[in-house]
Amino acid sequence: MKLSTRSRAAVLGTALASTLALAACGAANESDASSGGSGESAAQLSGDLVGAGASSQQAAMEAWQAGFSGEHPDVQFSYDPVGSGGGREQFVAGSTDFAGSDAALDDEELTAAQERCGGDVFELPNYVSPIAVVYNLEGVDDLNLAPATIAGIFAGQITTWNDPAIAADNPDATLPDTAITPVHRGDDSGTTTNFTDYLSQAAGDVWTSEPDGEWPLPGGEAANGTSGVVSAVGAGNGTIGYADASQAGDLGVVEVGVGGDFVAPSAEAAAAVVENSPNVEGRGQYDFAIEVDRTTESADEYPIVLVSYHIGCIRYDDQATADNVEAFLSYVISEDGQQAAADNAGSAPISDELRQEGQSAVDAITAG
Template sequence: MKLKKIGAPLAVLTAAALSLTACAANEGAAPATTPAGGSGPGAPSTAAASSLSGTLAGRGSSAMSVAQQTWIAGFQAANSGVTINYSPDGSGAGRESFTSGAVDYAGSDRAFKDEEMGAGKFGACTADSNALNLPVYISPIAIIFNVEGVDKLQLDADTVAGIFSGKITNWNDPAIAATNAGVTFPDSPITAVHRSDDSGTTENFTDYLAQAAPSVWTEEADGEWPAAFGGESAQGTAGVVDAVTGGTNTIGYADASQAGDLGIVVVKSGDAFVGPTAEDAAKLVDNSPVVEGRGEHDYALELDRKAEGAYPIALVAYAMVCEDYKDDAKAELVKAYMEYMISDEGQKAAQAAAGNAPISADMQAKLQAAVESIS
């Protein structure tokens, strides 16, 4: 152990927060297989795996909650001495908790911005350590709806922006009818539901609106909903889904994996209408560059919402970790968990449970190197 880490305190979440996602995910989980890249610390049949013990605390993105539960179940099945608690309180809460040192890792539907990065800014990290943004989860954001008598809905970007900015207020508006020939819409007010919390899902959704419909959506991308545009608010992904489900003539946005039986909008991308599939979301990520000026192992992405033929409203959720942890034992656990998360098995398990798009082989190799650099 490095001397600078001996006795380093680590702030912890309150018991109430940790209880939101418990280690009961072990139950019924199938044993994991060796992650891609060899017999690393996430492999179940090695001495390293059997000797791992301790607790990790994570907090953040509710959109990747299903994936986190799946990864936790698989990892704990292979490493019975480890307990991982993840609280899906929203991306903003996750970033704040990681910055303060209240958790060992965070999940966020956007990367840390340049002004949020910097050595010495993160409580669990050493004074000379920055954070790493690792894109571990790719998922389309679905525009969900519950409209009387309407089963299918196609919208272009300007119309979506008009609805959510409050400029289009009734379901029989000509702009909606223009892309939905033969569909009869009710003469009823639109209830547009947005997130009330600081949310990476909101930031990705508003980034799409700002890029694809700049003449209608006049606000910049932000995790907090612009007050000027109004609408009905709800807490978290589950809150938006519940509000759209329980309301009348409603529309909202949520991670596609949690859309349930609600109607899903098919969005115009270029000259075609594209649905929120994992494959089309992956195209968006493959065509997007890495943010310039970051460290060697940081993979924050600049998503290009105008990529031809791609589904433009996808989120990339990041695992946020330290380059160098104050506590060596925490670093070992984080490395092992991240290795499983990015492995072929981890990605496929999440896809089966959450419907996300697995990261590409190229990105997997980059993230493996990043994980190996954690100390």
């Protein structure tokens, strides 16, 4: 895929904390002032706002929904964490007003979405979070894994925890001969797309499958949704999986090999790798899809990161839907909305540059 050479200049920093109610109010006022919509006051917004998609966004969505609904109580807001693939399918079919997705639309989906919208589509990278490689192994509290070792485990080539490759990454650990049970998503998942993209970029000699939202190999254990993977890993011994870091809970979390170091997932390290990744070329005016560079050798960057999008139409059929989508996304991309997500989900607040790009799309939302 051809990439742009533009690099983001703004630093993804932490915004000042504020209350959800004040955040929603500020976002709504900004929306009313800059919108191409009706200019109705916040109190007049009503009707339905329906979204579906990435389960990784669920904790952030709870914060966003609380802030938005606190300011717009007459809007009936719902979000179904059905998974990224299901969210994109429902949006393209016209069943929802927007989708949450841990992967940008592919070319075929983009064409279908443009047909559904009757024109431009927006893809806004509003949720940035590390994907943790999580495990449950009795007696092992700390674990380092190089990219090739992770790829070998999930490809079914490394099958016991005392394998020489794992031992080489953990020379001071006492590793049991317990069998490894890899757990992967059973549904079409943007988290899987990002994870397999990492394996492909960082360990292409071992992981030869193309990045895909559907798990490409036989074997292992399948579980639906982020919560399903976390539950399956937690229920076994010798299990390993991948999930949004905010939902890792009490599971062990792998430190991933980057250059000559091992790096733990963090919002700051996830933000840093996104900061140095380019946009995808050839997209529409309001499409800000990112091609994450997962080959970094900087210990300040964590390469297994998901960039989760909100996807919708620039033009909706009715004004109420356009106003509701505009007001919601204005809150989501605001400093307060991003801080609410960071506080509830451990995500990395987007940069000022991403906010400015997103605002250009939000301001363009209209009806007709």
